[in-house]
Each structure stands twice: as structure tokens, then as C-alpha cells.
Amino acid sequence: MNIKDYKELYLSGEKRPIEVIDEIFKNIESDNKSEKPLNAFISLRKEKALEEASVINDFSKPLAGIPIAVKDNINVEGELTTCGSRILSNYRAIFDAFVIKKLKDAGAIIIGKTNMDEFAMGSSNETSYFGPVRNPHDRDRVPGGSSGGSAASVISFVPISLGSDTGGSIRQPASFCGVVGVKPTYGRVSRFGLVAFASSLDQIGPFARSVEDAAIVYNVIGGHDPMDSTSLNKDHEVNIDNIKKDIKGLRVGIPKEYFTGGINEEVEKGIKKSIEVLKELEAKIVDISLPHTEYAVATYYIIAPAEASSNLARFDGIRYGVREKADTLIETYKKTRGNGFGKEVKRRIMIGTYVLSSGYYDAYYLSAQKVRTLIRDDFKKAFDNVDVIISPTSPTTAFKIGEKIDDPISMYLSDIFTISANIAGIPAMSIPIGRDSKKLPIGIQIMSKWLDEETMFRVAYNLEKNSDYK
Numbered sequence: 175m176n177i178k179d180y181k182e183l184y185l186s187g188e189k190r191p192i193e194v195i196d197e198i199f200k201n202i203e204s205d206n207k208s209e210k211p212l213n214a215f216i217s218l219r220k221e222k223a224l225e226e227a228s229v230i231n232d233f234s235k236p237l238a239g240i241p242i243a244v245k246d247n248i249n250v251e252g253e254l255t256t257c258g259s260r261i262l263s264n265y266r267a268i269f270d271a272f273v274i275k276k277l278k279d280a281g282a283i284i285i286g287k288t289n290m291d292e293f294a295m296g297s298s299n300e301t302s303y304f305g306p307v308r309n310p311h312d313r314d315r316v317p318g319g320s321s322g323g324s325a326a327s328v329i330s331f332v333p334i335s336l337g338s339d340t341g342g343s344i345r346q347p348a349s350f351c352g353v354v355g356v357k358p359t360y361g362r363v364s365r366f367g368l369v370a371f372a373s374s375l376d377q378i379g380p381f382a383r384s385v386e387d388a389a390i391v392y393n394v395i396g397g398h399d400p401m402d403s404t405s406l407n408k409d410h411e412v413n414i415d416n417i418k419k420d421i422k423g424l425r426v427g428i429p430k431e432y433f434t435g436g437i438n439e440e441v442e443k444g445i446k447k448s449i450e451v452l453k454e455l456e457a458k459i460v461d462i463s464l465p466h467t468e469y470a471v472a473t474y475y476i477i478a479p480a481e482a483s484s485n486l487a488r489f490d491g492i493r494y495g496v497r498e499k500a501d502t503l504i505e506t507y508k509k510t511r512g513n514g515f516g517k518e519v520k521r522r523i524m525i526g527t528y529v530l531s532s533g534y535y536d537a538y539y540l541s542a543q544k545v546r547t548l549i550r551d552d553f554k555k556a557f558d559n560v561d562v563i564i565s566p567t568s569p570t571t572a573f574k575i576g577e578k579i580d581d582p583i584s585m586y587l588s589d590i591f592t593i594s595a596n597i598a599g600i601p602a603m604s605i606p607i608g609r610d611s612k613k614l615p616i617g618i619q620i621m622s623k624w625l626d627e628e629t630m631f632r633v634a635y636n637l638e639k640n641s642d643y644k
């Protein structure tokens with residue numbers, strides 16, 4: 175069911191929001207009792223959600239009575255905000271993030287906080303202190319990460335959810351779970367109230383069951399926020415009628431660097447089929463080059479850990495979360511951080527402090543910033559000739575739980591196609607376009623020019639309409 179279907183239920187009087195919300199909690203509770211629970215939620219907001227649902231009477235609001243799940247690194251006042259970490263396992267938010275205020279104003283009902291890789295570091299949801307999330311299509315596989323709980327919950331329980339995307343954490347799990355996932359232009363959606371991972375790359379965005387629903391949620395959560403110094407003061411809304419227009423004559427770029435091996439054959443076949451669909455819709459297919467693509471992962475794994483090591487310095491057991499008892503202040507820090515953070519987070523903090531340390535700063539961090547400019551320039555040049563760029567979202571479909579957890583490089587490579595959009599700050603999204611022979615969803619990524627979410631949604635809408643993915 176999509177947003178429109180819920181609205182029809184409510185407006186026709188067939189069901190009241192409180193009944194719908196109650197059913198969702200029953201489904202989650204019964205799944206929790208199953209043999210292999212999805213484990214998509216870290217905490218539920220049952221009482222408050224039911225209470226809010228019981229008083230809804232204005233159905234003109236865009237999300238009136240619509241249930242939504244929120245990634246556990248976004249602050250919802252009064253609720254746990256653990257970031258999937260032991261160190262914040264008892265932390266309750268004292269304010270609403272900008273996006274949460276917007277959702278509440280729009281009438282949405284927040285169901286609960288979704289499971290995620292610890293501090294959003296990961297591509298499989300296996301680094302969560304609260305245990306892995308399972309993929310709804312095959313419960314022995316990962317849902318992708320880091321927003322795996324948000325992606326899985328949209329397949330199984332709620333029509334929409336929020337995630338955060340620093341290097342692919344919305345798009346890659348969207349692809350693995352067969353849902354729509356959107357990372358807007360950097361600055362479109364306020365990061366106020368999002369626990370920072372890598373501030374120059376982080377963006378909040380929606381998961382949904384359809385392109386239209388994702389656009390509706392994007393319209394609700396975007397906009398200028400004086401509380402975020404990187405928030406853009408520009409009209410952000412996409413026109414829902416415009417995204418339904420045809421794509422005749424639109425120029426679609428295919429970057430040759432994204433098809434040079436390493437992609438699973440079935441994924442490549444799926445993408446090629448979509449390219450044929452685009453041709454049938456009379457879009458113009460243009461071969462393009464993004465020559466610095468091969469440096470994107472390396473650049474990301476310097477910039478993101480550098481920013482993370484700085485952002486995570488605040489978690490010292492004094493101001494937030496769990497504090498370990500020790501005799502001295504330094505011992506308290508050491509014990510709290512030593513026991514509070516998991517292995518992957520520690521790895522990132524060590525890489526980050528290393529590349530920022532005196533003597534290595536120029537060699538690593540500064541070089542990475544220069545390559546970042548080159549990657550951004552690649553896109554600038556490419557967008558002189560095309561309106562959107564498409565690629566696979568991930569080189570593979572969902573992999574098995576445990577398959578990559580001990581091999582960080584292979585895990586990092588699952589974001590090889592998504593990372594560049596964060597480095598450049600452009601909007602990008604993933605939609606499901608088919609399945610492989612194991613019936614696992616395949617996702618296609620659509621990227622557009624800075625601030626041109628509308629064209630991105632339009633191409634996605636047309637592809638969705640003409641794909642046989644169910």
C-alpha cells in the first residue's frame with residue numbers, strides 16, 4: 175500500500191489511522207516472535223503513535239495518519255537515539271530533528287526507530303550493537319546498510335521511512351531490499367538533529383514503495399533551516415505532476431567507468447534492460463566518462479573517517495550515553511570509548527586520526543580534498559551534455575550475512591557506485607528494476623545535476639512505470 179491507498183482508506187472511513195497503526199505494531203510483534211525476525215527496529219513508539227493516531231482529524235495534510243519509521247541516528251524527542259551503538263544505548267533525544275518537526279507538522283505517525291550499522295558505518299547492517307537486520311526477501315542475507323532497518327521496514331511494515339546517506343547508506347539498502355531510496359542534493363535537507371558521521375557528506379532522505387511517495391516525503395522534509403549552516407535557502411519542492419511527464423529527448427549518460435568489470439553479470443543484464451526501456455521511451459542515451467571514478471572509494475575512506483574521528487570525539491561518557499566507571503578522568507574516557515564503540519567504528523576513528531595527524535595531513539587529507547574537487551569537476555563536465563546519469567546502485571545483489579564482515583575492503587567496495595554522488599554533493603536515488611535468478615532485487619541508480627531532483631524523479635518514475643518489478 176502506498177500513501178494514496180492509506181489516504182483513501184481514511185477518507186472513505188473504511189479504516190481509522192489508529193486501526194492501521196495498531197495493525198502495524200501487531201505485525202512487528204508477530205515478526206519478532208518468528209524464527210528469524212527481521213530485527214528492523216531498535217525501539218518502538220507504540221503508546222505515543224497510537225495516541226497521536228487517535229486524534230487525527232485533518233486529512234488535508236500531506237502525510238496525515240501515514241506511518242513512518244525513522245533511522246536511529248535521527249533525534250525524535252523523548253525517544254532512544256542509539257545510532258546502533260552501545261555507547262548511546264541509553265541515550266534519549268531531548269529535541270526533534272528538523273525533519274522530524276516537518277514530519278509531525280505533515281501529520282505523519284512515527285512508529286519507531288530503525289536498526290542501523292553502528293554510527294552509520296557499514297554496508298550490511300551487521301555492525302549494529304543490536305544485532306544484524308535480515309533481508310525480507312531472504313532472511314539469511316543482509317538488507318544492505320547502513321540504513322538496513324529503514325529499508326527492510328518499508329518492505330514489511332510501513333509505507334515510508336527515513337534513512338541517512340553518507341556514501342550510499344540509503345541507495346544500497348534500497349537496492350538490496352527492492353524499494354525506492356533517495357539521497358537529495360547536499361544541503362537540501364537539514365542535518366539538524368542527525369547525529370553526524372561525516373558532516374560534508376551526510377544527507378537525510380526517504381525510503382518508499384514508489385517514486386511518487388518518495389517525492390512526497392522529500393517535499394515534506396526538505397527546505398531551509400537556519401540551524402544547519404549548510405542548509406540551502408532555495409525552493410526544494412518537486413512538482414508531482416512534472417515527474418509524471420514523459421522523458422522524450424532527455425539525455426541519459428552512461429559512464430563507461432561504471433561498467434568496466436566487477437559487476438555481477440545479472441546486475442549488468444538488468445541495467446542494460448533498463449537502458450533499452452529508456453530508449454523505447456525516446457530518451458537519448460549518451461556515452462560519457464567520469465575519469466576520476468577509480469579514486470572515489472579511496473577518497474571517501476580518507477574524508478569520511480577524518481570527519482568521523484572529529485565528530486565522534488564528543489562521545490566520552492561525560493555528556494552522552496553510557497559511562498564506564500573508572501578512577502581517573504582519562505581512565506573513564508578510555509574505558510567508556512573502549513567498551514562503547516564496536517570494531518568498525520574504532521577502525522574508522524583510527525584511520526581518521528591518522529590521516530589528520532601532523533605530518534600525514536598533507537599526504538592524505540589534503541590530497542583527498544583535491545581529488546574530491548576533480549571528482550566534482552567530472553560531474554560538472556558530464557552534466558554539460560546530459561540531464562541524468564545512470565548506473566547500477568551496487569555491483570551485486572544482497573549478500574549472505576557473515577559473508578563480508580571480516581573483509582573490510584570487499585565491504586567498502588559494495589558502495590563503489592554510490593560514493594561519488596556524496597563526494598560531489600549531487601542528488602541520487604535507487605529504484606528496483608528487476609530480480610536476479612535467486613529472486614533478489616536489482617537496483618538502478620539515477621543521478622542528476624545539483625538541485626535538479628525533479629528530473630531525477632521524472633526518470634525514476636518513467637522507469638518504474640515501465641518496469642515489471644513487483
Ligand code: GLN
Nearest residue numbers: 294295296340341342343
Ligand atoms: N557504507 C559506507 C560506509 O561504511 C557508507 C555509509 C553511509 O552512507 N552512511 O561508510
